[in-house]
Amino acid sequence: MELQTSVDDVRDQLLTAAENSGDESRLAAERMTATIDSALRLALLEAVSAAADEITVELAPGSVEVRLRGRDPEFAVTVPNTPSIQPAPPTVPAAAAPVPVDTDDGGTSRITLRLPDLLKGRIEAAAEAEGLSVNGWLVRALTAATSAAVPPPAPTHASGRSFTGWVN
Numbered sequence: 642m643e644l645q646t647s648v649d650d651v652r653d654q655l656l657t658a659a660e661n662s663g664d665e666s667r668l669a670a671e672r673m674t675a676t677i678d679s680a681l682r683l684a685l686l687e688a689v690s691a692a693a694d695e696i697t698v699e700l701a702p703g704s705v706e707v708r709l710r711g712r713d714p715e716f717a718v719t720v721p722n723t724p725s726i727q728p729a730p731p732t733v734p735a736a737a738a739p740v741p742v743d744t745d746d747g748g749t750s751r752i753t754l755r756l757p758d759l760l761k762g763r764i765e766a767a768a769e770a771e772g773l774s775v776n777g778w779l780v781r782a783l784t785a786a787t788s789a790a791v792p793p794p795a796p797t798h799a800s801g802r803s804f805t806g807w808v809n
Contacts, residue, residue, distance in 0.1 A: 642714050648681050689714050698757055
Protein backbone atom coordinates (compact mmCIF):
# COMPACT_ATOMS: atom_id res chain seq x y z
CA MET A 642 0.00 0.00 0.00
CA GLU A 643 1.63 3.20 -1.14
CA LEU A 644 1.14 6.13 1.26
CA GLN A 645 3.11 8.70 -0.71
CA THR A 646 0.22 9.40 -3.10
CA SER A 647 -2.06 10.35 -0.19
CA VAL A 648 0.68 12.44 1.44
CA ASP A 649 1.30 14.27 -1.85
CA ASP A 650 -2.43 14.94 -2.29
CA VAL A 651 -2.70 16.56 1.15
CA ARG A 652 0.45 18.63 0.54
CA ASP A 653 -0.93 19.83 -2.82
CA GLN A 654 -4.28 20.76 -1.24
CA LEU A 655 -2.46 22.73 1.49
CA LEU A 656 -0.41 24.63 -1.08
CA THR A 657 -3.48 25.30 -3.22
CA ALA A 658 -5.36 26.69 -0.22
CA ALA A 659 -2.37 28.87 0.68
CA GLU A 660 -2.11 30.23 -2.88
CA ASN A 661 -5.52 31.86 -2.42
CA SER A 662 -4.51 33.43 0.91
CA GLY A 663 -1.60 35.62 -0.15
CA ASP A 664 2.20 35.50 -0.26
CA GLU A 665 2.74 35.21 3.50
CA SER A 666 0.40 32.21 3.79
CA ARG A 667 1.95 30.58 0.75
CA LEU A 668 5.45 30.87 2.23
CA ALA A 669 4.26 29.49 5.57
CA ALA A 670 2.56 26.55 3.81
CA GLU A 671 5.73 25.77 1.85
CA ARG A 672 7.75 25.69 5.09
CA MET A 673 5.16 23.40 6.72
CA THR A 674 5.14 20.84 3.91
CA ALA A 675 8.55 19.55 4.96
CA THR A 676 7.26 18.52 8.40
CA ILE A 677 3.72 17.61 7.42
CA ASP A 678 4.90 14.62 5.36
CA SER A 679 6.16 12.63 8.35
CA ALA A 680 3.22 13.60 10.59
CA LEU A 681 0.69 12.63 7.92
CA ARG A 682 2.49 9.35 7.15
CA LEU A 683 2.41 8.46 10.88
CA ALA A 684 -1.30 9.30 11.12
CA LEU A 685 -2.07 7.12 8.09
CA LEU A 686 -0.05 4.22 9.55
CA GLU A 687 -1.98 4.50 12.82
CA ALA A 688 -5.31 4.44 10.92
CA VAL A 689 -4.24 1.40 8.89
CA SER A 690 -3.09 -0.38 12.08
CA ALA A 691 -6.40 0.37 13.81
CA ALA A 692 -8.28 -1.01 10.80
CA ALA A 693 -6.15 -4.19 10.89
CA ASP A 694 -7.00 -4.59 14.59
CA GLU A 695 -10.73 -4.32 13.87
CA ILE A 696 -10.47 -6.82 11.03
CA THR A 697 -8.56 -9.23 13.29
CA VAL A 698 -11.46 -9.20 15.76
CA GLU A 699 -13.83 -10.20 12.94
CA LEU A 700 -11.41 -12.77 11.51
CA ALA A 701 -10.66 -14.55 14.80
CA PRO A 702 -8.94 -16.96 15.23
CA GLY A 703 -7.07 -15.62 12.20
CA SER A 704 -5.29 -12.29 12.24
CA VAL A 705 -4.25 -9.33 10.12
CA GLU A 706 -0.92 -7.62 10.69
CA VAL A 707 0.50 -4.44 9.24
CA ARG A 708 4.15 -4.78 8.26
CA LEU A 709 6.42 -2.04 6.97
CA ARG A 710 8.44 -2.64 3.82
CA GLY A 711 10.60 0.42 3.43
CA ARG A 712 8.26 3.35 4.04
CA ASP A 713 5.02 1.63 3.00
CA PRO A 714 2.78 -0.79 4.90
CA GLU A 715 1.71 -4.25 3.74
CA PHE A 716 -0.99 -6.47 5.16
CA ALA A 717 -0.26 -10.03 6.26
CA VAL A 718 -3.29 -12.24 6.84
CA THR A 719 -2.76 -15.34 8.95
CA VAL A 720 -5.35 -18.06 8.67
CA PRO A 721 -5.18 -20.87 11.25
CA ASN A 722 -4.13 -24.20 9.82
CA THR A 723 -7.08 -26.05 11.34
CA PRO A 724 -9.12 -28.42 9.19
CA SER A 725 -12.30 -27.66 11.17
CA ILE A 726 -12.21 -23.98 10.20
CA GLN A 727 -14.29 -23.39 7.09
CA PRO A 728 -14.71 -20.17 5.11
CA ALA A 729 -17.72 -18.08 6.02
CA PRO A 730 -20.83 -19.12 4.12
CA PRO A 731 -22.15 -16.72 1.51
CA THR A 732 -24.76 -14.31 2.77
CA VAL A 733 -28.27 -15.56 2.06
CA PRO A 734 -30.96 -12.92 1.52
CA ALA A 735 -33.77 -12.94 4.10
CA ALA A 736 -36.35 -13.71 1.42
CA ALA A 737 -34.59 -16.93 0.38
CA ALA A 738 -36.32 -20.22 1.05
CA PRO A 739 -35.42 -21.70 4.44
CA VAL A 740 -32.88 -24.49 4.44
CA PRO A 741 -34.48 -27.75 5.54
CA VAL A 742 -32.95 -29.11 8.73
CA ASP A 743 -32.63 -32.88 8.97
CA THR A 744 -33.86 -33.81 12.45
CA ASP A 745 -34.82 -37.42 11.69
CA ASP A 746 -32.42 -38.86 14.24
CA GLY A 747 -34.43 -37.25 17.05
CA GLY A 748 -31.34 -36.47 19.14
CA THR A 749 -29.77 -33.16 19.95
CA SER A 750 -26.35 -32.21 21.19
CA ARG A 751 -25.13 -29.28 23.22
CA ILE A 752 -22.10 -27.25 22.20
CA THR A 753 -20.37 -24.31 23.85
CA LEU A 754 -19.46 -21.59 21.39
CA ARG A 755 -17.42 -18.50 22.22
CA LEU A 756 -18.15 -15.54 19.96
CA PRO A 757 -16.84 -11.98 19.79
CA ASP A 758 -19.46 -9.65 21.31
CA LEU A 759 -19.94 -7.85 18.00
CA LEU A 760 -20.67 -11.09 16.16
CA LYS A 761 -23.06 -12.26 18.90
CA GLY A 762 -25.01 -9.02 18.56
CA ARG A 763 -25.23 -9.41 14.79
CA ILE A 764 -26.46 -12.99 15.13
CA GLU A 765 -29.13 -11.93 17.65
CA ALA A 766 -30.28 -9.13 15.36
CA ALA A 767 -30.42 -11.43 12.31
CA ALA A 768 -32.40 -14.05 14.25
CA GLU A 769 -34.85 -11.45 15.52
CA ALA A 770 -35.29 -9.98 12.04
CA GLU A 771 -36.23 -13.43 10.72
CA GLY A 772 -38.48 -14.27 13.67
CA LEU A 773 -36.27 -17.11 14.89
CA SER A 774 -34.55 -17.97 18.13
CA VAL A 775 -30.77 -17.60 18.12
CA ASN A 776 -30.48 -21.39 18.35
CA GLY A 777 -32.86 -21.88 15.40
CA TRP A 778 -31.05 -19.27 13.34
CA LEU A 779 -27.65 -20.85 14.09
CA VAL A 780 -28.91 -24.36 13.26
CA ARG A 781 -30.25 -23.09 9.93
CA ALA A 782 -27.05 -21.16 9.14
CA LEU A 783 -24.81 -24.10 10.05
CA THR A 784 -26.96 -26.50 8.03
CA ALA A 785 -26.67 -24.22 5.01
CA ALA A 786 -22.92 -23.83 5.52
CA THR A 787 -22.23 -27.54 5.82
CA SER A 788 -24.51 -28.56 2.96
CA ALA A 789 -22.87 -26.19 0.47
CA ALA A 790 -20.37 -27.97 -1.75
CA VAL A 791 -18.57 -24.82 -2.85
CA PRO A 792 -14.78 -25.10 -2.50
CA PRO A 793 -13.00 -22.10 -0.92
CA PRO A 794 -11.26 -19.75 -3.36
CA ALA A 795 -7.56 -20.33 -3.85
CA PRO A 796 -5.30 -17.63 -2.39
CA THR A 797 -3.51 -15.44 -4.90
CA HIS A 798 -0.26 -15.42 -2.94
CA ALA A 799 0.51 -17.81 -0.11
CA SER A 800 3.64 -18.24 1.91
CA GLY A 801 3.41 -20.88 4.62
CA ARG A 802 0.49 -19.93 6.83
CA SER A 803 0.45 -16.24 5.86
CA PHE A 804 -1.22 -14.43 3.00
CA THR A 805 -0.21 -10.96 1.92
CA GLY A 806 -2.33 -8.38 0.19
CA TRP A 807 -5.57 -6.46 0.76
CA VAL A 808 -8.33 -7.76 2.96
CA ASN A 809 -11.87 -7.28 1.66
